[in-house]
Amino acid sequence: MSTESDAIDFWFDFISPYAYFASRKVNALASRHGRRVRWRPMLLGVSVMKTMGLRPLMETPLKADYVIRDVQRTARRDGVDIGRKLGRPPMNPLPAARALAWLDTHRRELAAPFAAIVFDRYWRLARELDQAEELRSALTDAGLDPADAELALARSPGAELLQASVAASLALGVFGSPFLVIDGEPFWGHDRLDEADQWLARGGW
Amino acid sequence: MSTESDAIDFWFDFISPYAYFASRKVNALASRHGRRVRWRPMLLGVSVMKTMGLRPLMETPLKADYVIRDVQRTARRDGVDIGRKLGRPPMNPLPAARALAWLDTHRRELAAPFAAIVFDRYWRLARELDQAEELRSALTDAGLDPADAELALARSPGAELLQASVAASLALGVFGSPFLVIDGEPFWGHDRLDEADQWLARGGW
Numbered sequence: 001m002s003t004e005s006d007a008i009d010f011w012f013d014f015i016s017p018y019a020y021f022a023s024r025k026v027n028a029l030a031s032r033h034g035r036r037v038r039w040r041p042m043l044l045g046v047s048v049m050k051t052m053g054l055r056p057l058m059e060t061p062l063k064a065d066y067v068i069r070d071v072q073r074t075a076r077r078d079g080v081d082i083g084r085k086l087g088r089p090p091m092n093p094l095p096a097a098r099a100l101a102w103l104d105t106h107r108r109e110l111a112a113p114f115a116a117i118v119f120d121r122y123w124r125l126a127r128e129l130d131q132a133e134e135l136r137s138a139l140t141d142a143g144l145d146p147a148d149a150e151l152a153l154a155r156s157p158g159a160e161l162l163q164a165s166v167a168a169s170l171a172l173g174v175f176g177s178p179f180l181v182i183d184g185e186p187f188w189g190h191d192r193l194d195e196a197d198q199w200l201a202r203g204g205w
Numbered sequence: 206m207s208t209e210s211d212a213i214d215f216w217f218d219f220i221s222p223y224a225y226f227a228s229r230k231v232n233a234l235a236s237r238h239g240r241r242v243r244w245r246p247m248l249l250g251v252s253v254m255k256t257m258g259l260r261p262l263m264e265t266p267l268k269a270d271y272v273i274r275d276v277q278r279t280a281r282r283d284g285v286d287i288g289r290k291l292g293r294p295p296m297n298p299l300p301a302a303r304a305l306a307w308l309d310t311h312r313r314e315l316a317a318p319f320a321a322i323v324f325d326r327y328w329r330l331a332r333e334l335d336q337a338e339e340l341r342s343a344l345t346d347a348g349l350d351p352a353d354a355e356l357a358l359a360r361s362p363g364a365e366l367l368q369a370s371v372a373a374s375l376a377l378g379v380f381g382s383p384f385l386v387i388d389g390e391p392f393w394g395h396d397r398l399d400e401a402d403q404w405l406a407r408g409g410w
Contacts (some may be wrong), residue, residue, distance in 0.1 A: 066391055
């Protein structure tokens with residue numbers, strides 16, 4: 001039986017399509033090894049732009065074109081429907097990330113279903129998940145009662161909880177999305193899920 | 206039987222440890238599908254720094270630490286010996302890249318053995334492959350006669366050939382190292398070799 005300390009940390013930003021792909025696989029990956037997943041918000045705007053001093057992916061010449069093609073290719077391979085136009089400016093990720101930070105603190109068992117709903121509605125249905133009404137229904141559809149949903153949506157303490165989460169991500173060296181940390185071992189990117197799987201199976205190398 | 210137009214383009218910069226890992230696998234990967242590999246020089250200094258406007262990987266906070274750890278982890282997994290201290294400033298990649306550009310034009314069948322020797326001596330033995338004496342022995346050990354080795358080492362036409370190769374890489378959207386282009390389809394990174402293998406096996410998706 002898995003315990004809290006066994007949890008694999010799954011760090012992500014909702015605006016990352018690679019995090020969407022990974023979100024559909026990470027619970028099964030952990031379960032294969034008797035582990036659980038802790039779904040944790042980070043912000044690419046803080047890690048990549050402010051801390052690393054890089055420009056946003058979709059504003060980077062050459063790489064932006066590659067990413068659009070690669071995301072479409074990955075979606076075809078994985079049978080994932082991406083309804084959102086790639087290259088379109090992302091939503092403001094803060095409200096959803098704040099709500100996730102609140103759930104991580106107060107109702108951690110609802111973090112995964114909430115994140116799955118947000119990812120699905122944002123990436124597949126191209127809805128605007130930075131809107132309070134959208135987030136409210138995502139929270140209640142995930143199983144939160146309406147009164148708690150208002151608490152999760154409030155600017156405070158969500159903003160402080162998110163700030164702490166982002167600080168924790170940077171302290172752990174998390175700089176991209178998705179990013180797995182397994183017993184302290186970092187795995188950056190959707191394309192490293194297989195490696196993380198092997199790492200868990202073999203107990204490292 | 207494979208023809209010239211069948212070739213898979215393997216773009217790389219010698220200073221990339223991930224290109225070293227990939228260089229040990231790429232010929233076998235192509236052979237499994239009846240294909241050959243064309244070993245082509247690109248320059249991270251031009252693609253990443255000048256064109257994309259990014260700072261060098263090893264000067265990027267968070268990512269530099271991750272890359273050191275990830276390269277060591279990959280080396281252990283693949284049974285590759287990295288004798289060069291990671292994070293140490295790279296050699297000047299231009300002389301080796303110019304020689305490779307010369308071989309690609311004049312003695313293409315020697316490009317792969319030459320590159321394998323350069324990678325091995327640079328990464329495993331931590332030797333300085335920007336030195337003329339080192340490159341001369343790498344060229345002759347690869348099978349080039351000494352007179353041709355002098356031509357391959359001359360600043361001209363190597364510099365012009367390399368410039369054309371780098372321009373071609375940018376025109377194709379190649380921005381990282383290693384980078385495979387298979388029938389126009391781009392695959393960036395050592396961690397995408399498996400995907401390229403599947404792509405070849407399935408004829409795309």
